[in-house]
Amino acid sequence: MVAAGLYLKRFYTVVRGEVLVLPSRVIVALFFLVLLGMPLISQDPYLIRIIVLTSIFAILAASWDLLSGFTGQMNFGHALFFGVGAYASAMLNVHLQIPPWVCVPLAAVAAVLTGLLVGIPCLRLKHTYLALTTMAFPIILMGIVFALPDITGGELGISGLQRISNSMIGNYYIYVVTMLVLCTIMWKITDSHTGIIFHAIREDELAVKASGINTTRYKLMAFCLSGFFAGIAGGLYAHYMRIAGPSTLEVSMSFTVVIWAVFGGIATIYGPIAAVFILFPLLEFVRFWPEYRMLIFAVVVLLILLYMPEGLIPWVRDKIEKECPRCKIRNVATRKTCRICTAVLD
Amino acid sequence: MAVPFLEVEALTKSFGGLRAVDNIQFRMENKEILGLIGPNGAGKTTLLRLITGILKPDSGSVRFQGKQLVGLKTWDIVNMGVACTFQNMRPFRRLPIIANVMVSCLSPRSMRRGEWVKVVESKAMDALEFAGISDMALEKASTLSQGDLKRLEVARAIATEPDLLLLDEPFGGLSPAETDLMAKSIRRLHKGGRFGRLHSEGPAMIIVEHKLQQLMKIVDRIIVLNFGTLLAEGKPDDVVNNPAVIEAYLGQGGGQ
Numbered sequence: 226m227v228a229a230g231l232y233l234k235r236f237y238t239v240v241r242g243e244v245l246v247l248p249s250r251v252i253v254a255l256f257f258l259v260l261l262g263m264p265l266i267s268q269d270p271y272l273i274r275i276i277v278l279t280s281i282f283a284i285l286a287a288s289w290d291l292l293s294g295f296t297g298q299m300n301f302g303h304a305l306f307f308g309v310g311a312y313a314s315a316m317l318n319v320h321l322q323i324p325p326w327v328c329v330p331l332a333a334v335a336a337v338l339t340g341l342l343v344g345i346p347c348l349r350l351k352h353t354y355l356a357l358t359t360m361a362f363p364i365i366l367m368g369i370v371f372a373l374p375d376i377t378g379g380e381l382g383i384s385g386l387q388r389i390s391n392s393m394i395g396n397y398y399i400y401v402v403t404m405l406v407l408c409t410i411m412w413k414i415t416d417s418h419t420g421i422i423f424h425a426i427r428e429d430e431l432a433v434k435a436s437g438i439n440t441t442r443y444k445l446m447a448f449c450l451s452g453f454f455a456g457i458a459g460g461l462y463a464h465y466m467r468i469a470g471p472s473t474l475e476v477s478m479s480f481t482v483v484i485w486a487v488f489g490g491i492a493t494i495y496g497p498i499a500a501v502f503i504l505f506p507l508l509e510f511v512r513f514w515p516e517y518r519m520l521i522f523a524v525v526v527l528l529i530l531l532y533m534p535e536g537l538i539p540w541v542r543d544k545i546e547k548e549c550p551r552c553k554i555r556n557v558a559t560r561k562t563c564r565i566c567t568a569v570l571d
Numbered sequence: 572m573a574v575p576f577l578e579v580e581a582l583t584k585s586f587g588g589l590r591a592v593d594n595i596q597f598r599m600e601n602k603e604i605l606g607l608i609g610p611n612g613a614g615k616t617t618l619l620r621l622i623t624g625i626l627k628p629d630s631g632s633v634r635f636q637g638k639q640l641v642g643l644k645t646w647d648i649v650n651m652g653v654a655c656t657f658q659n660m661r662p663f664r665r666l667p668i669i670a671n672v673m674v675s676c677l678s679p680r681s682m683r684r685g686e687w688v689k690v691v692e693s694k695a696m697d698a699l700e701f702a703g704i705s706d707m708a709l710e711k712a713s714t715l716s717q718g719d720l721k722r723l724e725v726a727r728a729i730a731t732e733p734d735l736l737l738l739d740e741p742f743g744g745l746s747p748a749e750t751d752l753m754a755k756s757i758r759r760l761h762k763g764g765r766f767g768r769l770h771s772e773g774p775a776m777i778i779v780e781h782k783l784q785q786l787m788k789i790v791d792r793i794i795v796l797n798f799g800t801l802l803a804e805g806k807p808d809d810v811v812n813n814p815a816v817i818e819a820y821l822g823q824g825g826g827q
Contacts, residue, residue: 437678437731
């Protein structure tokens with residue numbers, strides 16, 4: 226009893242000192258808690274379904290950010306990784322009867338190999354040329370899919386996949402926890418030394434080379450990592466929808482990912498995730514006026530880009546927090562002095 | 572015969588019809604400081620870029636400690652111990668200054684003694700300390716002044732712990748006071764030693780510079796380029812009194 230009380234006290238101290246000091250951390254903690262506690266509040270199948278799909282696309286948007294936001298390798302064909310993940314998982318599950326929880330990691334491996342395959346020819350390309358080239362790859366793959374209807378199901382896709390779990394709540398927890406874990410890993414990667422090199426490659430590739438860093442290796446690494454996470458998203462999507470169709474490879478899919486990331490703020494990881502959690506449910510809830518659906522979506526995105534060119538989340542973060550001019554630690558906007566170095570905040 | 576430290580042989584590079592570097596050859600000894608001067612467009616920067624592999628030469632060879640550098644990737648050359656700075660500074664503007672230097676500290680050469688990854692930050696800090704901008708370590712690089720950017724370039728280069736340091740106009744755009752500081756840093760670096768976690772063997776240097784007065788105080792030997800060719804080579808005093816050099820700089824009859 227006493228030991229448990231001590232642990233609780235310690236836990237409370239950590240929470241108060243590390244989480245409650247910053248509104249952004251409180252929001253993240255609430256986000257985790259609400260997602261994990263959702264089935265206790267409501268078990269509405271429609272709501273559960275939307276959250277699961279949102280989680281899948283959050284992984285996808287964050288993986289785009291890892292490649293294009295951080296290393297600056299503009300990828301306008303991110304649906305390629307998603308589609309490869311979905312199709313690989315579907316083919317393994319339907320044709321070879323491999324259980325879903327093996328299929329999804331294998332699908333991720335397939336997407337990593339695709340990342341290598343795409344990354345190598347793209348190494349020499351920059352800016353617009355890179356964007357246009359990457360856009361072509363999912364279209365090429367779609368051509369291959371249509372050319373081999375025996376294996377890929379052609380325009381109908383592969384249907385009849387197994388669900389990962391047969392219970393609705395079980396599925397919910399598998400998807401949401403996977404999303405939270407993968408997104409935390411992506412955020413950790415970008416926060417590490419590797420993340421600094423990714424940032425630097427975006428800023429000035431030649432200067433990174435002159436610092437003795439093998440930029441080829443790091444760019445390929447970014448392609449592979451991004452492919453890995455997007456491949457998992459694709460595999461999870463296929464098993465949830467129980468179908469892997471050509472829609473996963475569509476150009477509109479690639480562009481939606483870019484819109485999510487730009488809306489939320491690129492090179493942040495949490496930005497695109499938040500953007501998906503705002504925009505995807507919004508798009509679902511305006512289904513009541515189907516004729517205005519895309520129009521509302523476009524207006525919201527345009528307004529955000531017009532008034533918050535850095536994206537919604539960095540803008541909000543700057544409003545609720547400010548950076549100490551001396552030690553660069555973030556503080557609540559209401560504080561007069563820095564919580565670490567007590568410098569006066571302006 | 573001992574292997575020369577740096578040996579450049581018959582190096583040629585053309586841009587279209589312009590021969591930017593034309594059949595240049597010279598040798599350099601370990602720990603030597605070599606000045607590289609010449610009028611604008613003489614091919615000085617191109618020569619440095621050929622040595623570091625940023626540009627590929629049309630023909631010729633560059634040997635560093637007996638190893639051929641032509642054909643190697645820039646990062647391989649840097650990891651062999653040749654570091655360079657850029658004339659038009661190229662910082663990672665949106666990154667904090669310390670992160671700029673950490674990129675160099677993460678290179679295989681800088682980590683070659685099996686240092687812990689944890690050490691990277693403090694090593695980057697020592698490099699900034701040496702360059703004299705450690706007080707601004709957390710600021711974004713875009714906030715730096717011209718002179719501090721030069722210092723950042725130097726910090727980034729020495730963080731790879733080079734044996735040969737190529738400095739492209741280290742005094743360019745600096746005030747007289749800043750120039751003196753920079754010259755002092757260069758001399759201190761050349762003496763070698765330990766600066767915190769940063770180890771300097773006292774690298775040999777090639778310095779491209781227009782401020783001759785300052786340059787003369789530092790260098791052991793000077794090479795003069797003009798229109799991509801080697802015009803003169805020798806001790807600083809001999810070179811400045813060389814009629815051909817005076818003519819190249821000031822035009823015909825300029826010496827009188």
